[in-house]
Amino acid sequence: MQNISFIKSAISRREFFCASALAASAFVAPRFALAAEPEKKSVTIAVGGKNLYYYLPMAFADWNGFFKEEGLDVKVVDFQGGSKSLQAVVGGSADVVSGAFEHTLSMQTKRQAMRAFVLQGSAPQCVFAVNNRTMKDFKSVADLRGKRIGVTAPGSSSHVIANFVFAQAGVKSNEFSVIGIGSGAGAVAAVRAGQVDAFVGLDPVISQLEGDGLIRIVTDTRNVDESNALFGGPMVAGCLYAPQRFLDENPETCRRLARAVVRSLKFIAECSPDDLMKIVPKSAFLGNPELYKTGFIKNRPALSKDGRFPDGCAQISAKALASVNPKLADFPFDYAAAFTNEFV
Template sequence: MLNRRSFVSASAAAAASIAVPALYAQPKLEKTKVAISVGGKAAFYYLPLTISEQLGYFKAEGLDVEISDFAGGARALQALVGGSADVCSGAYEHTINLQAKNQFLQSIVLQGRAPQIAMGVSTKNMASYSTLADLKGKKIGVSAPGSSTNMVANLVLSRANIKPADVSYVGVGVAAGALTALRSGQIDAISNTDPVMTMLEQKGDVKIISDTRTLKGTQEVFGGPMPAACLYTSADFMQKNPNTCQALANAIVHGLKWLQTAGPGDIIKTVPETYLLGDRALYLASFDKIREAIAIDGVMPAAGPKTALTALASFDNTIKADKIELGRTYTNDFASRAKERFKA
């Protein structure tokens, strides 16, 4: 019969034997220091990345991430292709664009299920605007040429048979510089993300002509679900660092789970003060507008990649839809495991 002391030590030994497999269930990371590039981190488009960073979810997975912020998604992509970043937090459609140039990148976890990009015309420079045809020959502000804000503008203009060469695109970033460019009359129209677009809209600086900040608006513009921000990397990095990719997906899905129940006050407390652009109320109004556009569980929707391919091929003749292997542009393996772990 067990006395109290031997029962306690036997219980401790049993607990230890249960704990040991759990301890080793966390696989060893091939790479703990990971460089992530992003184009315009202060935009709501990348809010899951900021949340996961600020709340220590990357650290909890054993990762030491260094996030480099660029003026737009196209420059963040260049950092990945050039080798100064391991992973890019950017628009999913870049994986399709690059495959058309014979470079293979794959999304490993989805951050946004709608592009959150609105396009508006300046109420000052284009007071008499009536149709898309009025934009021919005009200056249009985008986060950076070649970025997803540029892609959405191209798609919208293509409906009026306006080619990219028929307008001038101006890189204005996704923060205070974008507000200044529009308000000072340097540009005639703008394609950008929130909080910039809500701030311009609420002050009467722009008239919105296309909006993908909601799932309904995205369906109207793209005709289906349009995947947006994701973490993507090279096929080579993914093959060499599967456990590291899993840890990255875990951190993002953990952030997405937190965002599902976070209130406005929680967001304000978590993001850096500079993200608010000096106006808390407008920042929160912007968050309300885009909330449903944030991914829920990091998993790519089945119809999403096809929607993106159709959109890109509609205005970019270098992309041949029948030559793109969509299965090589994303994987749900990591996100599905993270979803199960966090019950997202």
């Protein structure tokens, strides 16, 4: 019995010292990491729908204080759609965009160098769904010729996905009408009122409408495999990107922004829905916490695990852009300039 007590005591001491060492490393590591001062401590991030799972890693870093712990004073400004948030950076009212990766390529066509520096989503998380109210006899995507298709905003990633789904069904982009309906309550209202016959949206809107039996899902890019099959490779989604000049002038600031987002990704990958909801503000739940949990579980697999951009992602995004604007099919994109993993 004495030997058993001694062994238990030894194990306890070993566990204690291991835990102490881990705690010490967790305390010391940030001190080394923060040795260099950020060039710009106050940063404004523009986003097109902060409460969407699409932007959850960035939003969570804000809500949970990860940006502050990195020594940054981050202000997140919310806009209706990714195109609007991009305009804010171009206009100089914001420093960084939390938006769709393909905008880094589309800006090359305007001779404006934008570069992504930390990935949030490995797949678009968008869902193409049919309105059960106006399309009761829906059998295939071809039935939507001449119909009204809702997207978060014209030219957005949701518009790209609509084009890809239609293309697979042999329907041309000029054979349906595109209507911007946003990504929140406006989208829900548009579907309920029958203003669109089908739409491409994100959660929690999708989970809410599906739960009410108002839509039928046709294509679901919350599933990475389904997304890869649709696009023919990795169609990466939400990321932080900024003008190349901002990255050049503020490398330590970008490094800290990226590190905060990666911390979010790692936390989100392991946490329970209940733990997440203790930090997410109630305004994100659309009045239904259980619905938010459901959406989180469905969207989590599409989030990046490490914030890194995979090989070939820029080429896939360029192909997606050409679906919206055929003139871009022959544009000489600089794929390497669209992203960097340097700061992750």
